[in-house]
Amino acid sequence: MKTVTLVIRSGPTAALGTREMVDMALVLATFECPVSVVLQDAGVLWASLPAMPDASPLALSGKLKSLPLYDIESIYVDQTSCEQRGLRLSDQFPGCLASRDTISECLASADVILEA
Amino acid sequence: MKQFAILLAVSPDQGTLPLRAVETIKTALSKGHAVFCFLYEDGVLFANEHRDIPQGETDPAHQIQQLANLEHCEIVACITAAERRGISESNRFTGIRLGGLGEWTEQLQAADRVVQFR
Numbered sequence: 001m002k003t004v005t006l007v008i009r010s011g012p013t014a015a016l017g018t019r020e021m022v023d024m025a026l027v028l029a030t031f032e033c034p035v036s037v038v039l040q041d042a043g044v045l046w047a048s049l050p051a052m053p054d055a056s057p058l059a060l061s062g063k064l065k066s067l068p069l070y071d072i073e074s075i076y077v078d079q080t081s082c083e084q085r086g087l088r089l090s091d092q093f094p095g096c097l098a099s100r101d102t103i104s105e106c107l108a109s110a111d112v113i114l115e116a
Numbered sequence: 117m118k119q120f121a122i123l124l125a126v127s128p129d130q131g132t133l134p135l136r137a138v139e140t141i142k143t144a145l146s147k148g149h150a151v152f153c154f155l156y157e158d159g160v161l162f163a164n165e166h167r168d169i170p171q172g173e174t175d176p177a178h179q180i181q182q183l184a185n186l187e188h189c190e191i192v193a194c195i196t197a198a199e200r201r202g203i204s205e206s207n208r209f210t211g212i213r214l215g216g217l218g219e220w221t222e223q224l225q226a227a228d229r230v231v232q233f234r
Binding site for chain 2: 001002004015016017020021023024027028031033112114115116
């Protein structure tokens with residue numbers, strides 16, 4: 001089974017595509033494909049948001065919080081990108097801050113890397 | 117023969133990237149490889165049969181649609197992303213069918229090489 005890493009680099013102001021790529025990650029995980037998620041650049045903004053109502057364009061923040069329910073446990077938030085933006089992770093966000101080295105290792109070990 | 121799984125997630129009008137995707141698919145087929153191309157996000161607009169662009173301009177969507185008729189080339193548009201963007205059974209190009217993310221997952225797992233254009 002190939003392993004997949006989804007790198008989210010687009011923030012909440014970007015187009016619909018980020019939400020659709022997260023949907024893809026959830027489907028991959030449902031089919032028992034091992035999935036990791038990396039939030040980098042403007043993508044780290046998702047990790048700082050509270051849960052939003054389903055009707056909101058920002059509802060993806062809630063979907064990201066549910067990643068562990070789909071057995072997506074490896075969720076890395078780029079520490080450097082957070083520092084550059086002065087961000088702190090939301091208490092409810094399931095991921096952890098990670099160094100560039102850790103993220104590099106994650107990417108190197110993935111069979112497939114997809115970007116959102 | 118190698119199996120390519122290509123995720124095409126850009127609009128046909130998004131600069132030169134769609135043309136690079138077309139060239140990648142053409143080259144893979146010319147080398148005797150098989151291609152499964154999944155249209156996702158704005159890439160589902162490649163499946164629109166009713167695009168009408170100014171005379172003299174190159175339309176990557178038309179080129180993709182031509183490739184869909186070739187042997188060892190299968191092109192599928194995500195049904196959810198397509199419906200969101202007004203593409204349905206009534207206006208899709210006949211050589212491109214609508215399918216789900218489950219099919220993409222199977223193709224991704226079976227492929228020798230996965231390429232994303234986004």
